[in-house]
Structures are given as structure tokens and as C-alpha cells.
Amino acid sequence: MTQTLLAPAACLTNPLHTRPALDRLSSQQPTGFELPVTSQTSPFPHLFTPLKVGRQELPNRILMGSMHTGLEEQGEEGLARLAAFYAERARGGCSLMVTGGFSPNPEGRLGAEGGFLVDADASHHQQVSDAVHAHGSRILLQLLHAGRYGYQPDIVAPSPIRAPINKTTPREMDETDIQRTIADYARAAQIAQAAGYDGVELMGSEGYLINQFTAPRTNKRDDRWGGSFENRARFPVQVIKAVRAATDPQFIIMYRLSVLDIVEDGSPFEEVAALAKLAENAGADILNSGIGWHEARIPTIAQAVPRAGWSWATERLMGKVEIPLIATNRINTPETAEQVIADGHADMVSMARPFLADANFAGKAARGTPEEINTCIACNQACLDHYFKGKDATCLVNPRACRETMLTWKPADTARKVAIVGAGVAGLSCAVTAAERGHDVTLFEAATQIGGQFLLARHIPGKEEFNETLRYFRNRADAFGVSLMLNTRAEAATLADFDDVVMATGVAPRVPDIAGVDHPCVMTYEELLSGAREPGKRVAVIGAGGVGVDVAVHLVERGLRSHLDPAEFRSTWGVAREPEDHAPSHDVVLLQRSTGKMGAGPGKTTGWVHRLVLLRANAEMIADVSYRRIDDEGLHISVGNEDRLIKCDSIVLCAGQVSVNALADSMKADDRPVHVIGGASFAGELDAQRAIEEGTLLGSRL
Template structure:
């Protein structure tokens, strides 16, 4: 059978390692995947093996530190081969052997440390860096690494690589002349003001990275493959300030000409491949692109590197669209496709693509809620749309002994996820949805072009439930009498939520965000959005992108104050976009009533009238749980899920549904 994506499944070499296809699992922070002695725990092993099982040609682990003296990392932090080499080898060997069983290769990512971008946790320990500069997050000065410390870290890289080689790893990726981590702080003159042989010229600033690859090659042999995570351009406007796409600014970090020169030098030093992106912690929304960045955003930068070096180039960064990935390979922009978050969302992405089942690939939303959001807040790597990510063993679905007829009321994400899991286990679920499509709040939420993957998730549920032969009854509002007549074994109420509304006097021009997003109400050309949470801010951005004059009125003292564990990359980019596009923001303010000209608001400075054709409410949702209350004394096996239970976000609707459906 002809597959249009055959070129993505051609074998390709990195150094002396031959990969079965062009797909690479991009390195992502392995929080929660290591144990207290520096090895991989069972969750970590299962997590990486699952992606190899799913068809990925090369697995690159998340960051593993080689040194714990210059920069202290409390354990369990991430795996570390040099803390207890025997234990590391024991746990890693199990993982590499299992990965190799699926004809995949695996590289260990080794790190010199975070430097100025590490959040300080001990007031008595100064963070380290190339020079005495300020920490990224707080006003604490870093101390400069001594030459003795640099030499020790270089030695540890050689030791760590040798241990990794013995543990079955096929190669090493160095973390990183990328994203402003410690090696990058040495490489970028904005951070490096040293006067010794590790500062000054570009060659001196790259000396640390050069000595690392030379030490590994000396220890493990010239034929042992070493790659480098590399950022071509920094996008730093100033300390802790990043530039937006298309913005004209003076680059304070690494700019393109020096980035290309550095790439050529790094290849000369012995790096077999460059894994390319752009950005820095001061411009974090480049390295960790939220949905507000376009798909394939690194392709032009990968192409610039590809034209300058001889070795293979890896390009990640929202590359989940297979047509985009194919075009990047065909036009020579890169040699390999990096998939990070898409493999969290669907570990079987590569096999599904190989078999032509693109409609069954679960999409990544670029929301960062399950991955970076939970990593920062809870020290744990997960995925919003895939509850099994990094929990593969404990969430393994168990077949049922007795099939149950399960009536699911509501076809939002909670109802759909429950039906999916129940069907996989052998139950007989059926969904009743009052509208003409599945998805619930994904439908209005996915209207802005930058939220296209919300609609893709709704479509994925539709395709998956069809593939599982789950019956879905549309345009059907369930009543208690219908439930009694159906006589199901189990009932799941997933009736969602309704937008919160309140009167403002003349409400003829007061609409809900949902009405505007669905196109049932025309907001006019001048719009005041009440509510500066995620819904309100994204609505305002979308309206502004469509030529509207927009203001946001928020009662809190800032925007995005009452949301879940949003990733800093998403927050900072969304706030920067709101500012750069000239959206007026009134915080610590509330609407009083509508006027003939618009709406009267009360601010900290007094009352002010805003001209507006419409006032759009984005002030939250209330649970729609009336049907549950009517059934709770009649149905013994009754559950309430999603917003109907508690108004939250996509992640917790899916996760709660998975939990309940796994145990019915």
C-alpha cells in the first residue's frame, strides 16, 4: 500500500548510528522519572519504552546531570549516571534493552547544569553561571564557575558517557548550547564577561562545549555518537524580556550570523549532529512554544543550519503536522523530525502515521498544562490529553469480567473519554449529546486559529469512538424518564457547564464569550471583554487579530490570576501579545452598567465610560448538574464528571473521566 509519508520512514544515520526512520523523541524534562539514587524508576522506564514501542526511531531522554557539586540537585531530581554508576547501569540497562527490542535507538541527554536559570531553592547556595550575573527568576547574583569546577564537570561528562555506553545507550546528547542553560551562558557574550580562556572570543566561549565532546570521544571512542541541543538565535531584548515573532529589536543574545559561525565550529569540534531550535529562558515562549506560535516555527532556522554544516540536523517545535514534517524533509530543511509533546499525547504517533491512520493520532494542544505546568508546580511530567503519560503501568486498562450497559449523558471531553476507556475495557457505552457534534467547550474554545488543535481533539474523539463502534445519539437532551426507560447498569452525567451571566442594565449588547466564538452574536467593531482569565484573554487576542478594538476589564490586580497550573511560556507570550497589539487592560476594575455609548466601569482611579458596541462576558462557568441531582437517589451506579462536577479545564475533565471509567 502506497503511503505518502514513506520518505519519513527512510533509514538515516547520526554519526555511526543508523535509525529505522526519521522520527526522534525530543528530550523533555524527566521529572518524576528518576529515583533517589540517580537511576531510572519504573515509571521512567515504561515511559520511554512506550514511545519506542510506538515506532519512534530514536529516543532522547530528558536531562540527566553529570555533576552534583558545583550546582546542587536534590534527589530524586533526574537520573544521574555518576552518583551511583552500578545502580544507574542496572536501571538504565533494563530500559535500553527493552527499547532496542522495538528496533529503536536511545541517546542519553547529559547536562552541565542550569546555571542562572535554575530557581534558587537554598538561600545559602548561590546559583552558578559563566559570570557574576543575576539569576533569571529572582534578584540573586550568580557566582562564576571556577576553572577547576569546569575541568571537573568536563571530566564527569566523560565518566557519565562511558557509564551510559556500558548501560546500552547508543549515543549522547549534550544539554546544551541552547535555551540559556549553563553551557549556553558560557557561549553567549551577553552572559559571559570572563577574561580567562573561557571568555572573550567565540572560540573561547565555546571552549567548555568543545572540551566536553573531546573528553567523551577520548573516553568512549571517536565512533561513539555525540549530538548537541543547539539554539541558533536567542530572541533576547533585555534581561528577562523576550521578543515576539516578527518584532524588530536589537538582539542581546546570540544572533543568526554568530549562530551559524558557532554551529560550524561545534561540528568541527566533533559533534555529530545538531538538534536545532531558537530562544532562551528570557524568551521562553520560543523554546517551549505555546499554541500562539505557528506550527513548524523552527524550520527556517534548521534550514539555515543545514546549509552551513555537513552533519544531520534535527528539527522539533510543533512538528506534529505530518505534511509539514514531510515538506521539511523534502525541501532539505532538516534530516530528522523531533516530536516532543506530540509523543506525550500519543506515543503511537509514528506507527499510526506509518499505517495511514492519521485520523486516529491524538493531537497535542500545546497547552503545556500536563507537561511543563505540572513539572513546575508538582515536579511531575504528564500530559493533559493522555492520562497514561508517565503512568503507563499504573493506568493499564483491565478487561472487564461482566459487560455493563453505560449511559453517558453529554459528549464533551469528559463524556467522550469515559466512552473511549469503557469501550476499550469491554463495556457497552453509549453517548447522548444535546447538540449536533461532540466536543463540548472545545467547539467554541477552538474557534481562534491559534486554538485549532481543540477542534482537532474533538475530531479525534469522534474518529476514535467511531473506530470503537460506540453509538452516539446527537440532538438528544436526556430526561430522567429517558434514563428510567433505558434501564442502564451505569449512568455517567457529563453535562458540562453554562457560561456565568449577570445583568448590566440594558443587556441587548451583552453577550457571552461562547456566543461570540460560535458566531451566533456579532460583537461589532468595539468590544469590551469582562474577565481577564484564559478565556477572556484569548478571546480578546482573537478579536484583535480580526480587526476589532478591544478592551479587557478584570477585577483581579492582574490578568490570568485564577487559572490552573499554566506554563510560564504560555502566560508570558499571551500577556506580551496583549500588550504589543494595543489591547487596553483595566485591572482592579469592574463593570457597573451599560450605557448608550458602551459600558461604565469602576477602576482604582474612579469611574470611566468605555465606548463599545458590545460587552462580552468571560467571567467563568457554572456547573450544569441538575440532571445528576434528579438521578442521584434513583441510580445506584451513578457518576458525575467534567465541568458538571467541578468547573475546571480540559486536562482534569479527561483525567477524571479516565480514572472513573478505568474502574467501572
């Protein structure tokens, strides 16, 4: 049975900022807060109250949490890029940050090419700590031993139990392995100190090695390292003591405590609280929260999780230790962070992905201009999905993340008149980048508001965060003087006087060639999500890619607020009790032509959440479908050699997109130069990451 815990209410803030942006500086020069910010001068007084951590004092309560970017495995070149990455966040006002994970020894590596610390690494890592210290910030190196989560052949664990997300069974550690590993942690901390890091974070959560020792689920030993809680807690306590003894007193030890395992046979709260106190007594200066193991089947950071949806788990430990506690997961705005601290849920907040989205998050919050923040939308598409596909991490809404040495731009030598047709995210990113460089930009949009496909996507449960991206682009456009022509359809003659013309006219839903597709019961996903058409009770969705799955989730979760309300989230997912059944608002049948896994279109690290939602709503999912016809009876299909009738009230077409580029084609036919980006260039599956990246790249070189 999934671990169940009583949970107090948590905060939820979801503002839509409307104040105009004030920041007019280049993206190459992120702004910090040069003037002192105190709790008396900040609009977020709790967030900007100093905090004592060990023997050091931090100017604010914001932690940039650890993110594995893929650069950690790339040697000196990767470290040079990491130095630029962290320096930009330090310059942007972040007072304390944690690197991605480095293993203390070879068997603890995340993968075959994973980074682990040796003595020679100190000089290479010095560039990272120096870059951060140059801007007055502090940085910790995370020590992470993967244990049974490692994707390489030499993995070890407390007990030889294979992880359900891994194909390799670990070797059980003997006494010699355990003692050597404890010593390796101490040696790695010494290397980090020699490299100039201000401390280390010991990764004791999310199901990695230290957590594998503490949880009955993975520790089946009958020696002094297993069995009773005292024995299972011995390994983390000995690691902390060894690191404390090997480093200077001012060296910060942050222990990442699994405050909630969310797996069967995880640690009960009584043991979590006891371990917190043991960690403090062993020498930890501050406790960071870890939520859930990677094998847990409850979302912890995806869009399905409401803002600050897990802060209650940290709040239960408040008062049980004297060192500071950090809350984490889905805290993506300064308003939310302020509320977490004001409500007494934590002493500090950790925000990892929000610093991918905006390097200047802290500085903008300190200046009282949160509307300027490029908000993390919790999509995972370019950060976690990239990493697990073997790519460098970046950010959908900020293509410069982790590419600070590669994607740069400077003011234009000559200001040009630039016309951009289409105010979806491709056109918006191009417009603000070009205008920031000094070009005179006019943005034409046939609709009455900006956003394109983002306007539709924001109606999907959890994707309300897309409103924040549109707010950010609108404010940036205002700040840099983009002339926004809404409700205006550009024509070739309109564009004659511009030096550069960019077509970002986007896509339209593809209408498949099915007999009867013009039947009154048929609608496109655009008609459904825009509210132009209302579906009946039983709905067939044609197409199970990302759009089809999103539409299906939208249909079964209409009226539910589990992605917005922490209490409803816990009820829906069974965190505080057994999951409660919610009758779906619509009965859904999801269909696809291919024989592959249903719903494989969504992201690697989030698709499983959507599939679980649909399974729990009893949505029927049918693959290997041939569409025969649509008539008054419903949708006629064949599955293999069997004909079947899907009786339904409505049919929603999610069968792909086609580019809208008639204007671009006509201009090319007249030999007029034109740039085509985003969906207008290639429809495919909707890809906001590619659209924003293409717009940014073009805007940077016009």
C-alpha cells in the first residue's frame, strides 16, 4: 500500500501579473540587486530576511536547488559551461546554490560516463566556485551516490534488490564497501573544500544510496547496518560525521532528508523526524527536503502538482530540530515562496527549475518586479526529459539555460524595421529578442490576444502556468517597444516597407481523410479547447500523441482542481489517505493508428502521469486502429481484422497539425525574402521548445 500521511493545508498562490516590465538590460548581462535588500524594503519580507546557516549568514532565504544538467559528465569543458551557468544565477541575486550530483566513488556514478570526484578535480572545479564568489554568492557541491539507481554495471546497494526503474541488480555492500564509501564521502568533501566550494549537499533522499539504507523497502540486512531504525540510520549518520570531521567548521553541510518517501515500506514520519535530529547532532548545518523516490507513482514536480503542494511535509518537522529547514518542489514564484515561509512551513525555499527559466529570479523579486520573471511552467520538456535522453539540459521558456557560453547576442549594429507575423511563442520570442537588440519590431496577430497554441494549451489541467509565459512575453514586448498589432491580419502589401519579415503563423489542426469527418458531432481540438464547441458525455479522441492525451486529460478532469489545490491533490493521489474516486466529467475513448505504447507522445518524465490519470478515469485506449467512417451511430473503426463501432456523442480530432504558411509561400513566389519559424516552418507534433528556440535564435542574429 502507498504510504499515507496526515497533511495540513498548504498555500496556493497563482497570480497573473499585469504590471509593465522595467528591465531593459541585455540577456547577456543579467541584473542582480546592487542595492541592499532588507525585510523592511522588500515586498517579500520573509523571503529577504537573512538566515544563519552554520557559521555563515545568507542575505535571503532562496536556494537554487540541485539540477543535473548533463554538463557534470563533460570534464573541463562541461565545468567551464557550468561556471558560466552558475555565475549568471549568482549575478542575478541567488545567495546559495547547489550543483548537480557528483559521486564520491566510481560505483556511485549515475551512468557509465557519470562524474565522480578525484583529487585532481579540485583545480578544475575551482573555476565554478570562483565564478560564483565573484558575484558574492555561495555554492555547494552535491555528493550523490546512486546506489541501485545507477545506470552502469558496477552498482551497489545495502541489499541486492533491483529497482523497478532499472534493469541491473546491485551487488550487496559488505562491511569493507560500507567503510570505504563513508571514507569516500569524507574525501570527496575535502576535494570540494579544496576546490573552493562553500559546502556540500549530501543526497539522502529520492531513493539514492543513503535513502536506500534508511528505508525498510531497500534495506533487508541483518547486521549492524540494517534491521532496527538505529541500524538503518547508522550509515547517513556516519557519513555526516565523517564529512564534518574532514572539513573546516565554516564548511556548510546540507543534508537532503527524504521527508516523504511515497513508496511502500518507506520510512514512517517518526523515523524521518528522528533521522532529522540525528543528522543535526552529527554535524549537519541545514536540512533540505526530498519528496518521493524516482520509482514512486505519485507526481512530485510535474504540472499535476499544485504550487507548494508538498510544503506541508517539511512543516511537520518545524520545531523538531534547531537547524534551518528547506521546503521544495513546485515553488515557482516569489509570492508562493514568501507564503511558504510566512506560514511557518520552512525557514528557506528551494527552487531549481525556476532558475533555469530565469537566472535573475532573485534579483527581480528583490526589486519588487515579479512580473518580469520568466516563470517555470513545470513542463520538464527541456530539462529532465533532455537529461534522461542523454542531452544537455536547458529550458523550454529560456533556451539560454546551460548555453550561456554558446547562445549570446549583442546590440544590433544597425537598427532595422522588422515585421513578425504571428504572436504565438515563436513570434513572441523572436520579437522580444530582436527588440532587445535595438531593432524596430512590429508584431502582427490576427487574433485578439497573443499566445497562439499556448492559449489553447493553458486549458489543460496543470498547464494554467502557460499564462505566466504569456504574461512574461507581453511585459518584455512592452519594455522593449514592440508595436503589437492585434486583430490585424498582415498582407503582402502591409509588409512591403520592412527590412526583415518573419513568418511565425503557426499551425492549424489537421483534418484526417475519414468518410463523414464533416459530421456535426466532429470538432477539432482547437474548437474544443477554445470553448467554441461543447462536447457530449461520451467522447472519442482521434490521435494519442501529446495533443490527444492532453485533450483526453482535459475531458476526464474538467471541474477538478487537484492540480491547483494541495488538499484536493492529496485526496486525488492518495497521499493523505486512500485515493478518492472522482467520476470523470466525460467518458473518453482514446484512439491511435500506430501499434506502439498508448500516450507515448507526452514527455518522458511526465507522460506516465497523464496515462495514470486516464487509467484511473477508466478511459478506454485503443491502438492499431483503422478509421472507416463517421455517421449518426458513431465512429466505425477496425482493430486488426475486427470491425467495431465506438458509440459516442462527440469526436475530437487530434490527428496532427498542418503549417499555416500561405502568406510566406506567396511572398517567396514574388522573390521577397522571408524567414519562417515555428509551426509555420514545420508542423509535426506541437513543439513549444523548438518554437521558442527558433524565435530566440533568429531574433539574436537579425
